Amino acid sequence: MLLNVGTFIRSATRFSPFIITHSSPSSFCFSFSPKQTVSFALQSSQMASFTTLSQSPPKLLFRQLFEKESSTYTYLLADCSHPDKPALLIDPVDRTVDRDLNLVKELGLKLIYAMNTHVHADHVTGTGLIKGKVPGVKSVISKASGSKADVFVEPGDKISFGDLFLEVRATPGHTMGCVTYVTGDGPDQPQPRMAFTGDALLIRGCGRTDFQIFTLLKETLLYPAHDYKGFSVTTVGEEMLYNPRLTKDEETFRNIMENLNLAYPKMIDVAVPANMVCGLQDLEPKAN
Numbered sequence: 001m002l003l004n005v006g007t008f009i010r011s012a013t014r015f016s017p018f019i020i021t022h023s024s025p026s027s028f029c030f031s032f033s034p035k036q037t038v039s040f041a042l043q044s045s046q047m048a049s050f051t052t053l054s055q056s057p058p059k060l061l062f063r064q065l066f067e068k069e070s071s072t073y074t075y076l077l078a079d080c081s082h083p084d085k086p087a088l089l090i091d092p093v094d095r096t097v098d099r100d101l102n103l104v105k106e107l108g109l110k111l112i113y114a115m116n117t118h119v120h121a122d123h124v125t126g127t128g129l130i131k132g133k134v135p136g137v138k139s140v141i142s143k144a145s146g147s148k149a150d151v152f153v154e155p156g157d158k159i160s161f162g163d164l165f166l167e168v169r170a171t172p173g174h175t176m177g178c179v180t181y182v183t184g185d186g187p188d189q190p191q192p193r194m195a196f197t198g199d200a201l202l203i204r205g206c207g208r209t210d211f212q213i214f215t216l217l218k219e220t221l222l223y224p225a226h227d228y229k230g231f232s233v234t235t236v237g238e239e240m241l242y243n244p245r246l247t248k249d250e251e252t253f254r255n256i257m258e259n260l261n262l263a264y265p266k267m268i269d270v271a272v273p274a275n276m277v278c279g280l281q282d283l284e285p286k287a288n
């Protein structure tokens, strides 16, 4: 499928090495120090948690959420050891905004960012709706996307939530403005690192990516924006071995990508214009 939209690159041509990384799907509040003993506990919210027996408190709360119509993953991350429990959502979908915001409320989190990895073609982003429902939330997208948002990020930028942060890495190929958000590198940050790849890298597939992702450590955990086969998470090492596209030489890769013959995404004509304004058109008053 060649997406005939200005923001979409028509074929994969970049083979520069790239980057990424992290944890288990649908997991909870946990610390990442490798020497800590981990046990399970039930908190008052009835949320199963990882708690550690060491001095360090749990840090990251992580949830992987699914929207079945577009097979999209939305990710919720929060610093649950910070008094405010600041949180962010990556790639929210308009249809599941109420579900996601209810979860945020139930977990006692304070949502501060609603972020997109890129201008999606298969669903309308939830960021505009979220901004209308939760005052103070800022929408985030890459400057290179050309889309509207409150915060425009560029490669190398850091997005902080409490004592945790995400790094922004350029991963163009599916669209010009695709970025991957990678959890921080440091002693108090999750280990292994977690990378939210959008459509750049899918599990055993890709959305026309460059290859920077493979410069990340092999144990890096990769979380895509979509999965169509029931997978939830992978690693750099796993994809280096088993990805049927990314294990090929450049010529073979080009040939595969140019002959995918994917169908025209059902929602592209609605989704792209909406997502170029971060879904905000939903909030504008309708003419009588």
Ligand SMILES: N[C@@H](CCC(=O)N[C@@H](CSS)C(=O)NCC(=O)O)C(=O)O
Pocket (backbone or CB within 6 Å): 001, 070, 120, 121, 122, 199, 202, 205, 206, 207, 208, 226, 260, 262, 263, 264, 265, 266, 267
């Ligand atoms: N049928 C779906 C779109 C499926 C699709 O084309 N997915 C994209 C990512 S979302 S634009 C893609 O690049 N897939 C690569 C692959 O190998 O599947 C719809 O109509 O929405």
